[in-house]
Each structure stands twice: as C-alpha cells, then as structure tokens.
Amino acid sequence: MKVYFVRHQAAGVVHQFPFAQEPSAEQVALVREHCAQSFGTEHDKLGEFWTKVVSVDVLGPGEMPVVIARGVANAGVAPVGEFTVRGVATVTPAEGGA
Numbered sequence: 001m002k003v004y005f006v007r008h009q010a011a012g013v014v015h016q017f018p019f020a021q022e023p024s025a026e027q028v029a030l031v032r033e034h035c036a037q038s039f040g041t042e043h044d045k046l047g048e049f050w051t052k053v054v055s056v057d058v059l060g061p062g063e064m065p066v067v068i069a070r071g072v073a074n075a076g077v078a079p080v081g082e083f084t085v086r087g088v089a090t091v092t093p094a095e096g097g098a
Helices: 025-039
Strands: 002-008 012-019 051-057
Touching (some): 002 025
Antiparallel strands (some): 002 012
C-alpha cells in the first residue's frame, strides 16, 4: 500500500494532507494554495515554486521495519549505498582569487 504527499519547493513534503491515491490536479492546487499562505507563490530569483507528488510505501499490520545496525564509528552516516561519479570540469578562480 502507498500513501501520497505533495512535495513543495519551499515547504518540503506537506504531511498535513496524506492522499490514499495520487492526488488530482485540483487537490495539488489546493495544497499549493495552502503553502502560498506561508511561503508566497514564487522565489525571488528562481520564479514560481514547483510541486510534485511523492509516494511512500506503508508497512502492513504484520510487516516489520528493517533496522540496520550501525556502530559508533558510522552512527551519523546515512546509509546511501554505493555510487560512482565521473565527468570533466573546469574550475576558474574568482577574480582576485588565488
């Protein structure tokens, strides 16, 4: 089973309004209106705030959360798995920089 939330650029995931199925455009618009009361409708440099729908799997009555045991050495490290980054970049020092 899944539960759906609206993610707003300024507000983050809006937990006040969980949806049992993917929300309609009208429902998302109302959540945007709710967020506009606190954050306005746009960022002063980036323009209008975006929203997107995110889903979260919900554990059933007999399902147990998986808890990964971590030692003291890596207690503050988020378990992200392994990834590789490749690319080419050019770094230009700022004017007057070293």
